[in-house]
Amino acid sequence: MRNVLLASVILISGGTIAAQAAEGDAAAGKAVFNTCKACHTIEAGGPNRVGPNLHGIVGRKAGTANGFTYSPAVKDAGYVWDEQKLDVYLKDPKAALPGNKMAFAGLKDDAKRADLIAYLKSESQ
Template sequence: MNFRSLAFAVSALAVLSSHARAQDVDAGKLSFNKCRPCHQIGENARNLVGPELNGVIGRKAGSVEGFNYSEANKESGITWDEATFKEYIANPRAKVPGTKMAFAGIKNEKEVNNLLAYLKTFGPDGKAKQP
């Protein structure tokens, strides 16, 4: 193996390992414990203090049937994507003033990425998506 090939292999490994670390589903499942007192996810998820989170990425804010959202959340115009979720989870009341979500937020980018990776393993029906 020549130097150029070795350099490419090392670079590729670094990129792949950093991507894997950026999206650690198991760590995200642990982070979800911060959400669990108010939210559920999975096939039998139901609304608690907060709405169930199945299929949250791609879903319009304030749209889970049977959950009593704040007017601020219903009228936010948000459709949850990764960037919006990251802003919201860092400081819910700053992103949507008037939200009922009383949560200090998760500010650590790696933890948020892991949480997103975990949330995205569930489809809108609560079934686990195949990798």
């Protein structure tokens, strides 16, 4: 019985830790966003650069930032950016949306990607 209880505590704790990792840390994500700043801004009303302004990206339909000319791949994606879509895209943009014009090779580190998405989400409100 004691082993079952111990195993249950470990599973519950591990699940909580895994959930926290999946949610990401917005403060850490702000530092990860420094990689994105060469091409993107994030402040409300900020300009587009080589890439679109990312303020409000979470919950926004793909390819719809005002004043930015998107590739047909993004413009015709037909979905709204959510955490899952951003995770897949940011890991490997070319594989996620073939034909898009983002030159970024992708963010392979799962934790950094989760942190970045948490930051983007915090800036989308």
